[in-house]
Amino acid sequence: MEPLASRMTREMSSLWNQIEPLLAQVTKPARYIGGEQGARTPTHGPESVSWLLAYPDTYEVGLPNQGLQILYEILNEQATAVAERTYAPWIDMEAAMRAAGVPLFSLENHLPAASFDVLAFNLSAELVYTNVLNMIDLAGFPLRGEDRTIDDPVVMAGGHSTFNPEPLADFVDVFVLGDGEEVVTEINDVLASFLVGGDRPRTGDPRADREALLRALTQVPGVYVPWCYEAKFARFEGEGQVGPAERLVSITPRFPGVPDRVEKRTIADLGDWPYPKEQLVPLIEVVHDRLNVELFRGCTRGCRFCQAGMITRPVRERPAEQVRTMVTDGLRRTGYDEVALTSLSSADYSGIEETVTSIIDDPACGGQVSVSLPSLRVDAFTVGTAAQIQKVRRTGLTFAPEGGTWRMRQVINKLIREEDLYAAVDAAFSQGWKRVKLYFLIGLPTETDEDTLGIVELAKQCVAIGRRYHPGVTVTASVGGFVPKVQTPFQWFGQNTIEELTRKIHLLRDAARPVRGLTIRWHDPKATAAEGIVSRGDRRMGPVIEQVWREGGTFQEWSECFALDRWLTALADHGMTLEDAVYRHRTADEVLPWDHVSAGLHRDFLWQEWQDALAEHGLEDCRWTPCYDCGACTGFGVEHVVASAVPPAGGSQGTGQDLTTGGQVPVRFLAEPPTARKERTLASVGATTTHGSSVADGGIEGQGPAGAPGAGN
Amino acid sequence: MRLRFCYTKLGKIRFTSQRDVARMWERALRRMNMPVGYSEGFNPRPLLSFGLALPTGAESRAEYVDVVVDDAAWQEAGRTTDDLPSELTGLLPEGIDVVDVEVVERQSGSLQQFVTSCSWLMEFTGVTVAGMGALIDAVLAAETIMIMRERKGRQETDDLRPSIIALGLAEGPFDQGGEAAGRGDEGSPVVVVAELATKPRGVRPVELVRAFVAVAGGAADDQSERWATLGGAAQGTPVLHRACRTQQWIQRDDVPDEAPVPSDPARGDAGAEHVLERAS
Numbered sequence: 001m002e003p004l005a006s007r008m009t010r011e012m013s014s015l016w017n018q019i020e021p022l023l024a025q026v027t028k029p030a031r032y033i034g035g036e037q038g039a040r041t042p043t044h045g046p047e048s049v050s051w052l053l054a055y056p057d058t059y060e061v062g063l064p065n066q067g068l069q070i071l072y073e074i075l076n077e078q079a080t081a082v083a084e085r086t087y088a089p090w091i092d093m094e095a096a097m098r099a100a101g102v103p104l105f106s107l108e109n110h111l112p113a114a115s116f117d118v119l120a121f122n123l124s125a126e127l128v129y130t131n132v133l134n135m136i137d138l139a140g141f142p143l144r145g146e147d148r149t150i151d152d153p154v155v156m157a158g159g160h161s162t163f164n165p166e167p168l169a170d171f172v173d174v175f176v177l178g179d180g181e182e183v184v185t186e187i188n189d190v191l192a193s194f195l196v197g198g199d200r201p202r203t204g205d206p207r208a209d210r211e212a213l214l215r216a217l218t219q220v221p222g223v224y225v226p227w228c229y230e231a232k233f234a235r236f237e238g239e240g241q242v243g244p245a246e247r248l249v250s251i252t253p254r255f256p257g258v259p260d261r262v263e264k265r266t267i268a269d270l271g272d273w274p275y276p277k278e279q280l281v282p283l284i285e286v287v288h289d290r291l292n293v294e295l296f297r298g299c300t301r302g303c304r305f306c307q308a309g310m311i312t313r314p315v316r317e318r319p320a321e322q323v324r325t326m327v328t329d330g331l332r333r334t335g336y337d338e339v340a341l342t343s344l345s346s347a348d349y350s351g352i353e354e355t356v357t358s359i360i361d362d363p364a365c366g367g368q369v370s371v372s373l374p375s376l377r378v379d380a381f382t383v384g385t386a387a388q389i390q391k392v393r394r395t396g397l398t399f400a401p402e403g404g405t406w407r408m409r410q411v412i413n414k415l416i417r418e419e420d421l422y423a424a425v426d427a428a429f430s431q432g433w434k435r436v437k438l439y440f441l442i443g444l445p446t447e448t449d450e451d452t453l454g455i456v457e458l459a460k461q462c463v464a465i466g467r468r469y470h471p472g473v474t475v476t477a478s479v480g481g482f483v484p485k486v487q488t489p490f491q492w493f494g495q496n497t498i499e500e501l502t503r504k505i506h507l508l509r510d511a512a513r514p515v516r517g518l519t520i521r522w523h524d525p526k527a528t529a530a531e532g533i534v535s536r537g538d539r540r541m542g543p544v545i546e547q548v549w550r551e552g553g554t555f556q557e558w559s560e561c562f563a564l565d566r567w568l569t570a571l572a573d574h575g576m577t578l579e580d581a582v583y584r585h586r587t588a589d590e591v592l593p594w595d596h597v598s599a600g601l602h603r604d605f606l607w608q609e610w611q612d613a614l615a616e617h618g619l620e621d622c623r624w625t626p627c628y629d630c631g632a633c634t635g636f637g638v639e640h641v642v643a644s645a646v647p648p649a650g651g652s653q654g655t656g657q658d659l660t661t662g663g664q665v666p667v668r669f670l671a672e673p674p675t676a677r678k679e680r681t682l683a684s685v686g687a688t689t690t691h692g693s694s695v696a697d698g699g700i701e702g703q704g705p706a707g708a709p710g711a712g713n
Numbered sequence: 714m715r716l717r718f719c720y721t722k723l724g725k726i727r728f729t730s731q732r733d734v735a736r737m738w739e740r741a742l743r744r745m746n747m748p749v750g751y752s753e754g755f756n757p758r759p760l761l762s763f764g765l766a767l768p769t770g771a772e773s774r775a776e777y778v779d780v781v782v783d784d785a786a787w788q789e790a791g792r793t794t795d796d797l798p799s800e801l802t803g804l805l806p807e808g809i810d811v812v813d814v815e816v817v818e819r820q821s822g823s824l825q826q827f828v829t830s831c832s833w834l835m836e837f838t839g840v841t842v843a844g845m846g847a848l849i850d851a852v853l854a855a856e857t858i859m860i861m862r863e864r865k866g867r868q869e870t871d872d873l874r875p876s877i878i879a880l881g882l883a884e885g886p887f888d889q890g891g892e893a894a895g896r897g898d899e900g901s902p903v904v905v906v907a908e909l910a911t912k913p914r915g916v917r918p919v920e921l922v923r924a925f926v927a928v929a930g931g932a933a934d935d936q937s938e939r940w941a942t943l944g945g946a947a948q949g950t951p952v953l954h955r956a957c958r959t960q961q962w963i964q965r966d967d968v969p970d971e972a973p974v975p976s977d978p979a980r981g982d983a984g985a986e987h988v989l990e991r992a993s
């Protein structure tokens with residue numbers, strides 16, 4: 001069997017002549033033309049594996065995605081790979097394409113998606129999953145992996161949402177966990193050995209050939225192939241169960257040599273990967289339309305609700321000199337006048353001030369460059385840095401206290417005191433800002449109405465502080481419903497019901513109404529519920545997602561396209577309920593659908609963190625304190641790469657407290673026995689701390705599906 | 714100092730908006746370290762002013778932008794305007810070629826103020842050459858062509874006829890500027906040249922299609938903006954595929970507005986002149 005035969009017969013000619021007439025009929029036609037500065041127009045040939053990198057949302061949202069751009073460059077540097085890109089066509093374009101029989105296409109050469117060897121999705125959020133199905137369908141090859149052969153593209157997925165791959169297990173052949181820089185070329189090598197050169201015998205059966213390829217891919221560390229695992233379910237009638245239900249009882253390899261548990265990949269040193277080297281400059285305006293330079297990857301502040309922080313550990317800083325070079329070269333190359341220094345908490349970068357100053361003062365940057373730090377820490381120090389870099393455009397500043405009371409913030413381990421927030425807001429208003437936006441979550445574990453209303457109290461104080469400087473200041477409290485995320489300490493928590501979140505929103509709205517200058521904005525609790533359905537789902541969610549897509553439910557992150565009814569109907573049609581799938585607390589002994597994939601975090605560590613959360617214990621950042629052995633470093637032989645051995649000004653949690661001497665903030669150290677830890681918890685500043693609540697002592701397993709512990713208080 | 718550049722917008726890049734093009738210019742000028750002047754105030758912006766907006770989807774061989782340049786920095790850098798077009802063309806996306814540059818009076822008025830009409834090349838399908846000829850005759854013969862359009866949220870009835878200055882069949886195919894010898898066979902797209910006024914009421918290419926629809930007895934209230942579909946429904950009405958602005962015209966000061974308008978769009982008469990030439 002000549003392995004190239006089938007690939008050669010695939011149609012590899014440009015669809016541009018068919019696409020062009022459609023563009024006159026659609027909104028924002030430039031989404032589909034490519035032509036960005038930095039875009040490659042690779043030449044395909046039998047010697048290279050062709051990758052189509054896909055982002056399952058609009059062009060404007062997907063183009064800036066740095067992960068996709070990094071892989072795009074690395075792949076195109078390989079001798080045996082070529083990579084192009086595609087994004088989800090908007091509804092009008094999809095309709096025009098389907099009417100004209102035009103399949104999903106790449107932007108560079110306008111080639112049909114099905115003619116590529118790999119269709120690789122970046123999954124950054126769960127509500128885009130219906131778009132993934134839609135794009136596979138638009139590409140015109142079988143939707144479900146089981147129906148594909150070696151002649152169809154391999155469907156891959158990477159990105160944060162792959163840490164629970166199960167809901168997409170029917171549709172995605174290969175999941176790649178963690179940092180993609182190294183593993184992508186290892187995968188390409190395996191693909192090349194099957195698809196290029198032909199040194200591997202084919203069986204003559206295209207299905208068997210595909211299976212052989214998938215099994216070979218399981219040998220690459222960080223690669224999870226759901227087809228190689230069997231998920232077993234059993235009937236479950238337990239306490240608190242509404243009606244009969246099935247529960248996952250095990251997920252195990254079907255073949256010898258397939259790993260029981262797939263660990264994520266971690267690159268040891270960001271300094272080895274100065275990518276993207278040529279960030280794409282789009283022809284049309286996109287979100288984050290600026291130069292982006294990643295300062296560091298990972299975050300160990302340990303906010304317990306934050307999946308990004310948990311799954312990207314440890315902290316790996318980019319050397320300051322490399323940051324400066326990437327900024328200077330990037331600005332010169334792109335012509336942008338704004339650079340964002342990105343990370344999960346940019347003010348934590350060692351020497352952030354020096355770095356920012358050197359960019360602003362660099363004559364090569366032309367003097368008109370603005371620097372943005374997308375994730376500001378809540379303290380006055382940070383505002384000082386912000387004031388330095390936003391000399392002119394002082395429009396609005398955003399802080400994320402996340403919880404309304406100190407008690408709540410201990411639970412979620414966002415250890416910001418009221419004083420810190422007020423000092424930050426004071427600094428902002430006194431230095432000329434007129435608008436402050438505050439981010440909060442509602443529906444957090446153990447949340448009481450006091451915690452919820454604490455949001456308005458905080459915001460009200462912020463308005464009062466602002467009035468001292470300017471009569472017209474505004475504060476916006478933006479409130480999102482909490483969705484428990486996998487691979488975090490809150491993965492066991494039962495999400496608040498739609499009704500409960502709605503009740504809390506009404507509480508906030510009513511309390512905020514008399515406060516002039518304060519606006520409350522909130523996220524639709526229905527969308528929060530839908531996100532919950534997918535986030536912690538198992539393989540039974542595949543058909544649910546498929547049904548929602550078949551009923552027209554694409555672009556579910558867009559409020560104009562979202563409808564919860566489709567999700568509820570699909571759930572019910574497949575014998576499931578919101579109560580069981582979303583609102584139910586998971587138990588300690590339960591098999592979680594994502595237990596067989598790992599972000600490096602020990603389950604014990606996460607469970608301990610969950611218990612500590614319920615007990616209102618905070619945990620210090622491990623960057624500057626002893627290791628808690630969460631597993632992220634210890635399990636991989638990597639370590640934090642931090643230029644500074646001391647925490648930045650403001651302390652390791654931005655509280656201004658010296659945590660190592662056991663200040664007023666409760667912290668725990670690994671060396672201490674658990675009992676000693678509790679004693680160490682001191683009454684905190686600015687809010688009442690409740691010790692040893694029944695929730696903390698008894699766990700929450702026994703609670704019904706009515707939502708958060710503390711609901712109804 | 715103010716520099717006036719003339720540039721093209723041809724090919725795929727036509728699907729970007731005027732605003733997108735403005736941002737491409739800002740980036741290109743920064744990349745070549747051009748000492749562009751910035752506005753004062755809270756949110757300083759580079760001082761670029763563009764002429765008449767080109768509708769998204771339309772091509773052009775004659776777009777204009779004025780760029781304010783800091784004189785001292787310009788002199789210090791020892792630059793001349795000679796190499797600017799080629800340098801900028803290299804920095805702008807494919808399809809945007811800078812074809813000319815002139816120094817204009819810093820105080821001279823805006824481009825939008827002075828341009829009175831534009832010449833267009835348009836490609837139609839769904840119509841024969843003879844059919845299009847008849848439609849053109851009907852438009853030119855009509856005293857008024859009333860269409861409805863929405864303006865600031867209100868429905869208004871407008872007469873398009875006074876703004877259609879000249880209209881005719883082109884000699885050659887669209888891609889050769891309508892100029893090459895030999896018209897396409899029957900069944901191939903029909904190319905039309907038009908001169909459309911920009912004031913008091915500007916007419917865009919899609920609105921010219923509505924004029925064809927109107928003279929053919931179609932509905933006056935079809936306000937669809939989608940090129941390829943507009944007019945396609947009515948029997949014998951043309952479907953607009955491509956449009957290209959080929960020239961922008963201004964009135965010379967000493968020529969009255971009512972100056973006789975030539976019926977031949979390949980003009981070059983005394984009544985109007987090329988935008989760039991005004992300043993020189």
Ligand code: SF4
Nearest residue numbers: 622627628629630633
């Ligand atoms: S292994 Fe230790 S040092 Fe590394 S992230 Fe986990 S707790 Fe921190």
